[in-house]
Amino acid sequence: MDLLRPPDVSYRVWKVWMRNRDVFLKTVKVNFVLPFLEPILYLLAMGFGLGIYVGEVDGMPYAAFIAPALVGISMMNASFFECTYASFVRMYYQKTFDAIISTPLSLDEVILGEIVWGSTKSLINTSIMLPILLALQLIKLPDSLLLIPFSLLAGLVFSSMAMCFTAIAPTIDSFNYPIFLFITPMFLFSGTFFPLSALPDPMQLASQIFFPLTHVVLISRGLAAGGLGAQSLISLAWLISVGAVLTILSINLMRRRLLA
Template sequence: MIEPWRILRRHLTIFSRTFWTNTMFNFFEPFLYLTAMGYGLGAFVQEMEGISYMEYIAPGIVASSAMFAATFECTYGSFVRLHYQKTFHAILAGPVTVRDIIIAEALFGMIKCVVFGAVILLVIAVMGQVRSSLALLIPLFLILPGLFFSLMAVTYTCLAPNIDYFNYYITLFVTPLYLFGGVFFPLTGMPVWAQKLAWFNPLSHSVEVCRALALGQPAWPTIGEHVLWFFIGSALLLAPPIHLMRRRLIQ
């Protein structure tokens, strides 16, 4: 099981070199949302579930930017490695299998998810929007959504005929997850069927855990359920990309 780590070393070599430019770029968009919505909309919304609007959305922005980090890495990033740079073909000349390549992709997406989640967490902490030191558990928790979102994205990457197809993935799939994931408003205001549907939205689980930890009000059994959701989801998503990527790389 050491092979995926060896492949990951390649990704991390590059990541470490571009860390600062990468981080600045990834930090900017969530920061815009946070200020625009938090201060702009927050001026009109007095309270949300008993806390200030800024406090309400801040942990959700952590969860969603973590999702975007994993998603972009395992869609555009993976596709460039697969299709344009033929990195996977080159790696396959070494003593590794397609499974190792997929696991390395998922680990890389997960690391980006955790790192960028942690960066935004730091930002909201500096802005005074974190109430509890339990928030320190958030980066640890983000490992799970990180793996899940990466595996989901890389599965789509295996099927994408060209790079334009990622527009569909982002616009038709990830953006709805973001808007209806409980980041900006509680899903309890929605019709019952929509609330039930939200259970299938991975981001909603991540947002709830991040918010509970940031506010220091975790209901541990509920958190356990969310964690279990990601465990089972990631386990189910491991086999499909391995199978699909093998079909794509090996004739």
């Protein structure tokens, strides 16, 4: 089967999105508080704790250096976990996808709806974190408000990547592999807690080629500091093209898994 076949999608994608939104709103108390607690803890421990010893990085206080990276990490976690564990539960245990494709919706619409929902989770987390970071004066207005629309693009990249893993995961435990082999290294080596320039050249290059978080952090940091550099355009192009390819790939991998 052609893995880059253009998907068959329509406005019905929103119906899948709405299904997930409705469930989210029903369980909002659990969903709302926990996901953004973690980046705040990191900010307190590393930004204000470790930051005392670090001093300034790239001409800014350490807390202000890592704050946009923590927003980027939150975008990554929100989307990646939604479209791995949560999507896998809906697909495999609850058979929600099977139920939906018995109606006029196509599987392509179900998967794209899941990915768009995963991106929305990224937007939700970002929107919760922004006022806190603004209150702490770690990010600047008005440019940092662009982090909100940007979180959708970042979310799309991580969601579609997650959906590719979901399409090939034999069991729910299989997600340990992408998490330990991919998400954790990305968390540490994407210019998140120290500048990318501190890495040896080959690692810098690898990080720029393979890690979406590197590009997400670069753009987030630019938006938070109130100015995007020329390099941001390359990162933006990287994210848009990789997001588009992974979205199409994940839909076709899912067709292979579920519609054989």
